[in-house]
Amino acid sequence: MHYKYLFGPVPSRRLGMSLGVDLVPPKYCSMDCVYCEAGKTSHLIIERREFFPTEDICAEIRDFIEQNKNVDFITFSGAGEPTLHSGIGKIIRFLKKNYPQYKLALLTNSTLLTLPELREEISPIDILIPSLDACSQNVFEMINRPVDNLKIEDIINGLIATRKIFKGKIWLEVFLVPGINDGMEELSRFREVFYDIAADEIQLNGLDRPGTETWVEPMSKERLGEIAEFFSPFNVSVISRKQIESSGSEHKFTLKETIIDTIKRRPCTAEDLVVVTKRPAAEILWLLSEMKKEGSVLTEKQDRGLFYRYIE
Numbered sequence: 001m002h003y004k005y006l007f008g009p010v011p012s013r014r015l016g017m018s019l020g021v022d023l024v025p026p027k028y029c030s031m032d033c034v035y036c037e038a039g040k041t042s043h044l045i046i047e048r049r050e051f052f053p054t055e056d057i058c059a060e061i062r063d064f065i066e067q068n069k070n071v072d073f074i075t076f077s078g079a080g081e082p083t084l085h086s087g088i089g090k091i092i093r094f095l096k097k098n099y100p101q102y103k104l105a106l107l108t109n110s111t112l113l114t115l116p117e118l119r120e121e122i123s124p125i126d127i128l129i130p131s132l133d134a135c136s137q138n139v140f141e142m143i144n145r146p147v148d149n150l151k152i153e154d155i156i157n158g159l160i161a162t163r164k165i166f167k168g169k170i171w172l173e174v175f176l177v178p179g180i181n182d183g184m185e186e187l188s189r190f191r192e193v194f195y196d197i198a199a200d201e202i203q204l205n206g207l208d209r210p211g212t213e214t215w216v217e218p219m220s221k222e223r224l225g226e227i228a229e230f231f232s233p234f235n236v237s238v239i240s241r242k243q244i245e246s247s248g249s250e251h252k253f254t255l256k257e258t259i260i261d262t263i264k265r266r267p268c269t270a271e272d273l274v275v276v277t278k279r280p281a282a283e284i285l286w287l288l289s290e291m292k293k294e295g296s297v298l299t300e301k302q303d304r305g306l307f308y309r310y311i312e
């Protein structure tokens with residue numbers, strides 16, 4: 001069976017085998033980040049709605065996990081902002097009640113954590129991975145290009161309020177773009193707000209694959225290291241694609257379906273796909289060249305290699 005709302009499972013160093021759940025259609029988001037790997041936001045909104053029937057999403061997850069036991073985490077992420085789905089709280093409760101053996105993770109852009117009801121809905125999550133790429137309004141608007149009238153101060157206050165009631169781990173992700181949010185003034189502001197947010201870990205991230213805007217450059221490893229040093233004594237780590245490891249998973253999908261599921265969410269190199277699928281490079285390259293011939297993939301050359309992007 002080909003699932004509509006699920007992708008993976010994908011092996012990940014920190015989450016083990018992680019089954020992805022995509023709750024919103026591409027590309028509904030409350031921001032239009034310059035570095036977004038999922039492409040330009042076509043629907044810039046902050047109003048929550050039930051994009052897909054909540055019951056159907058729960059039924060798909062039930063079907064998957066009743067046939068596949070090899071999953072450690074169920075992760076809400078995808079090509080948009082998952083908390084825009086108004087049924088996320090119901091899905092979380094459904095999973096915690098029926099499948100408590102699986103841990104839950106949520107990747108969010110933090111914009112809706114300003115809502116007390118959302119903070120309550122997501123409180124049973126085990127690992128919350130919110131992002132925060134700016135502490136001042138002008139930098140926020142430059143890098144994240146949010147919906148009108150969204151204030152970074154409110155988002156920071158939402159993160160602080162979340163920490164007060166959230167019992168799981170918080171890994172705060174900061175995406176760094178050279179020349180935009182890596183100046184000393186902004187970094188000093190980050191350091192101040194880190195005290196109040198009190199995340200369990202701060203994860204620094206930089207461009208690793210083609211972003212929405214071609215002028216966005218990757219941050220050098222040396223600079224990321226310096227910034228990590230600047231943020232000490234916080235628990236800081238630098239995230240990279242090397243942290244994705246092979247872990248011997250069995251894939252339910254055919255190889256082609258797995259490749260499509262992966263590259264329709266974010267472009268990948270053939271090497272990335274070898275890691276995700278654990279199939280030989282020659283087989284992946286042959287399939288990618290077939291897909292290129294049939295016009296379902298586009299390629300784009302970047303420093304890290306040739307990236308493949310799916311075209312619907």
Ligand code: SF4
Pocket residue numbers: 029030031032033035036037038041078079080081109
């Ligand atoms: S990076 Fe996340 S928050 Fe930013 S536009 Fe893409 S999906 Fe939205």
